[in-house]
Amino acid sequence: MKLKEGFVIHESDGESLMIAVGEMAERFHGLVRSNRTAAFMIDCLKKETTPEAIAEAVTDRFAVDRQTADRDVARVLDQLREIEALDE
DSSP, X not given: OEEOTTEEEXXXXXXXXXXXXXXXXXXXXXXXXXXXXXXXXXXXXXXXXXXXXXXXXXXXXXXXXXHHHHHHHHHHHHHHHXXXXXXX
16 A cells, blocks of 8 residues: 555644645545644555554554554544545
């Protein structure tokens, strides 16, 4: 899975913002604001990856156990699926 083409990520003052552009903007009319951890997960989705690989990267980068990382990754992926932001 990976982030669909048509989503642009911008970081400003420590906050990550994601907006749809082009054809994706016709389907999603909003702005996704992410905290640092969710932004890291979304950044992992710039290339083909798996939920397991993202959770592993989260545990390597942040002081969090694997169970928490798995739960948080699942939550972020579910939210991205809701706005049709993932190629699976």
